[in-house]
Amino acid sequence: MPQSAITDAIFQKAVDAVSSGDLGELQHLLAWHPHLASYRHHTPDDGYFKQPYLLWFIADNPVEHDHLPENITGIAEVIIKTIRQHAPELLQEQMDYALGLVATGRVPREHGVQLDLIDLLIDNGAKPGSGIGALAHNNIDAAQKLIDRGGDLTLAAAVCLRRTDWLPALLEHSNPAERQVAFVAAAFYGYADMLSLLLKHGVDIDALPGKGYGFHSHATALHQAVSSGSLEAVKVLVEAGADTNIPDLIYHGTPLGWAVYMQNTGETGERDKEKFALIETYLKDK
Structure with missing residues (x-):
């Protein structure tokens, strides 16, 4: 205001x-x-x-x-x-x-x-x-x-803070919604290892989470991995079967579109532009 x-x-x-x-x-x-x-x-x-x-x-x-x-x-x-x-x-x-x-x-x-x-x-x-x-x-x-x-102490917090000592117990007692939030969070931070772990515990790889999840609530985990600049996280999701053609709910951009946009925004430094260029090249090949 x-x-x-x-x-x-x-x-x-x-x-x-x-x-x-x-x-x-x-x-x-x-x-x-x-x-x-x-x-x-x-x-x-x-x-x-x-x-x-x-x-x-x-x-x-x-x-x-x-x-x-x-x-x-x-x-x-x-x-x-x-x-x-x-x-x-x-x-x-x-x-x-x-x-x-x-x-x-x-x-x-x-x-x-x-x-x-x-x-x-x-x-x-x-x-x-x-x-x-x-x-x-x-x-x-x-x-x-x-x-x-x-x-x-939530599962999503343990994932984002990389508290592997908390993960086994939290995963054991988690419900599907909690695992989905943690999955989106792992993609947001580009944590490829956490994504691999959560994919083994039943998550919807292409879910558009919507409001209430925080992070980019209008986008898939693949979009969020792209925005993190982590090619490793993007590869984990694509190789696990993530759909590369789903548009986000606000800008209607695909993950490839996000990679292109991130290279052209004024907030992206030269080193980060190189990361997004690599992601763009990878996604174009898929």
Whole structure:
């Protein structure tokens, strides 16, 4: 939600103080306007950031400034203290969702504050969950932190974190849905060995998982292996019978189309372009 859409002047000042790291201004605003602890900015549906509380701005997720102040953990601590004092009945809801925004965010990771924010939120009662959201956004360290702090030990997490010591027991007690999520996750990270393992335990190699799986929920495991840049992972899937002609559900691109696109996006470095060129050549031969 663009901050320009905020119409409440006091709330806007508080959001600005969070974004700039102005702790003194934030403390002043919270002292004179304690309703900020429970206030939600009501807007039309804005996806996952609709009707945000002030606390939810600590992650810059969705990205608005592409920046977080160095003292963001102290900023968050002051807001949490105010919520605990003036709106304790809303504390759990605000904390849990703030943790999700931090754990899945790119900006907290890139600014080196993600793990400290996770610790602060969990120390104040946020529930760590499973870490799947963090893993689906390439936040490996955040996922490990969540699990270290009591998060669920899922099969997908074990695969993504390459915790082979967890895998036998988790596989033994897994259901088909859990194995499918782990399979998609292994492809997303390009882990050829994990794909080979999971193929032996009953997964749908061509499934389009849809919403709820995280990762690229609109694409097959083969698409995801292509996007990882791992030719080895692509080979494992193709040689196991993956259909190379299935389009994804959003862009309608085949895995070959994804390989071509990845070479031409401005975000791809020269070394990665070479990886995707090799994948393109391989898929053209199939």
